[in-house]
Amino acid sequence: MDGRGPYGLACMNCFKAKSKCVGRPEGDGCQRCHRLKKQCNPSDSIRRRNSQKAQSSRIAQLESKLDDLFSLLQAVQQPPAPTSTASQTSVTGDHSSSDTSMSLPSSVPPTYHMPADESRNTEESLALFRDTMLRACPFIYLPPTVTAQYLQKERPFFFQAVLAVTTRSMREKRMRAQQFKATLAQATVVENRSSIDLLLGLLTYVAWGYDHFIHSAPTTSRLMQIALSIVYDVHLNKPLPGDHHMMTLLGGKAFCSGSEAPERHSLEEQRAVLGCFLLASVISSYFAQNDPMRWTSQMEDFLRTVEANAEHQNDHALALHVRLQLLAQRAAQVRDEHNGLLPIAFFLTSFRGQLEALRASIPLEHPNKYWLLAHLYYVELSINSTAFLPQGSLESPAGTPSAPSPPNSGSDWERVDSMQGSVKAIKSWMDVFFAFKSTDCMAFTIHLWAQLARSLVTLYRLSTYTEAGWDPEVVCNTVDLLEVVKHTTQKMDHIAGPNPVSDDFWTQVARLGAVIRAWLESQLQRDGNEGMPGWAPSGCSASGTQFPWDMSAELTDSLAYGNETWLQTLSSLPLPGSSMRMPP
Incomplete structure (x- = not known):
């Protein structure tokens, strides 16, 4: 034993990982560094020598993070929303208005002026969402004349979701996701509100938020259930039955007569319900944690209306x-x-x-x-x-x-x-x-x-x-599974760019793809393409990646101890080599 093990005497690697440091009987380093094939360096003297410097650096990092957090909160702060036609016609739980039409106008007079830099960034995010992302799941129509400034005032929760799904910074994604969920909980659980703004924001975040990837937790199905509860709460899926017997005295809600008729619902509401069905059906099939949304005659009417009145x-x-x-x-x-x-x-x-x-x-x-x-x-x-x-x-x-x-x-x-x-x-x-x-x-x-x-x-x-x-x-003669994984990784790697940044979301996805690809190739090399039909067709051999596969021990160590830091561990792995790049 080399004397390490007690608190305060861990090697540098174990100290940084906050892991127990146990010396090897042979006296040449600790067991963890030996398992991970790392150089084991005692940290006692180094830690004393650099403690003051490290403390100063840590304080600077914390101050920088606080500045970033303050700037982000300023950027997403909702401006005072004066009473307007759009806000008066929002779907609410009590249906206090007999008109539930909420279509976005084709032009909006500017009433709130954002700073120039903030306005430019948010307009770029809105353009990405409207022109590129909505093509994949078009549950809302945003006319070109609708600005980020208008959405921030009239659809603040939806706009909050747009900013959360369009940013590429993982740190910012997590911060915006936390704020998004806090706002959602306050509105739906504490205040018991239901609105088209909440519904559109939820659908946006469920579709493009990748919450299960960012937070390593299966929260997508729960968010989808909240979206469904909003639809059911305001009877967008089907009208209130004629023989309903709810009493407001016993917790029921008073509805304006005729306000649930399909013809009274705007195209914006009808698109949102159809988008809710689409996402709920897919998520039910994929995660198997909730039942799909039941198709109704009113939803069929909505579908025909959208087809006949396409904007x-x-x-x-x-x-x-x-x-x-x-x-x-x-x-x-x-x-x-x-x-x-x-x-x-x-x-x-x-x-x-x-x-x-x-x-x-x-x-x-x-x-x-x-x-x-x-x-x-x-x-x-x-x-x-x-x-x-x-x-x-x-x-x-x-x-x-x-x-x-x-x-x-x-x-x-x-x-x-x-x-x-x-x-x-x-x-x-x-x-x-x-x-x-x-x-x-x-x-x-x-x-x-x-x-x-x-x-x-x-x-x-x-x-x-x-x-x-x-x-x-x-299967072997039709589809090359390894080539599919390789091609997918190349696409992600190209999005990350020639000089990828570790905090970039697509860089993280590219790294994950590289890990999967390296594992597949290692399996092919180990098994000689035997026993895994379909994973490599005849004539297809492992191409040999430049990815240093021995680094996967870091990921394995993180998963084995259940630290839920696999994504952070993945961030420390080297990026895929230049051979994995491809033209757009």
Whole structure:
């Protein structure tokens, strides 16, 4: 033993990591540094010599952070909101107004003047959100004449969400997310308010906030539930029933007669409800923590109204996205209602026919064409995989006996046909994904990432499925999973730029992609491409990344001790090499 171990005598590495430092019996360093292959240096003398300097540096860092926090709070501070037409017509829990129309006007007279630098930055954020991000999930229409200044005054919570999802700084994202949730809790729980502003802000943050990634916590489903509660609270999903018997004395709410009629709702409200259905359906399917939003006749009326009264090309895209997701949700519901006993041929014939009708309705030259095609192929994958998943064996590890098929589930040929349809749909989805520019990925919603995740997971399951009649080589010869991961990482790396900053969100995503890619390549090198069909097609070998894989011990150590610092640990890893860059 070299004497280290007691408090205050830890080596430099253990001291910085706040980890217990235990010396090795051989006397050459501590056990943790030996495990992580790090040079072990005693810190006693160094710490005494640099304590005063470190303390001064720490104070300077804290002062800098306080200055940044103060500046950020000033930037997002809501100006005094005088009574206006828009604020008077907001949807509230008590429906004190008989008019619930809340469409944004085409032009707004400026009444609040932001500082020049703040105004420029917020206008840039609004332009990014309106011109790029909304193409992926267009649940709101923002005319070009609507300014950041107007939104900050009339839609403060929504605008707060826009700023939170458009900033690239991880530190700022966390700060804005914390403020966003605090405002949400105060409004919905403490004050019991419901408004179109709250609903739009929630949908924006759920779609692009990546909260589960930033905070390493599955909060997205809970936020989606709050959005649904707002819709239900003001009866945007369906009108109040004629035989309702609530009494305000017992906690009910008094509603103005006729105010819930569909024709009284603005296009802004109707778009928001459709967007809520779209996101709720996707999140329910992906996280499996809540039920999807039930489709109603009033929502069908809203969908037809948006189609017939489109103010922008994004309205047509929204309608198609909703109809596509509605088809995927119905397929899953039919599967669950019949417990997998519905004949595959009948199931596929019905839903494939409806899907082809939607495919024919997508304009050839629509500016949102790729987003719509990606959704269409995802729904095609959903229908095919929903048809064969109830037969049970895809959830079992390769080589283990599968559960017997239900008596009416279909023949082996029908199951193989649906599996082949899944692989074909994934190949089509990947072709669309490769066609996206790198900058388009900045607009990816949780919906698009869920599509990618389902495609990759289904590929792996099909590539390890060994039942009679199915050839895993179909996957190997169709899609190269390693190439997909490599291409995705390259896109993220290009967004991060030639001189990536560690605090940048897309730099963090690029690092995560590099870790996944390096792990896959290490598996291929270790296993010699054997036992992992579909992960590397014949003729495809590991390319050999420049990523120093031994650094993954840092990540492993963080996860093993449950410190919830995996993202911070990931930030310390070297960036991907220049070989991973690609043109836009």
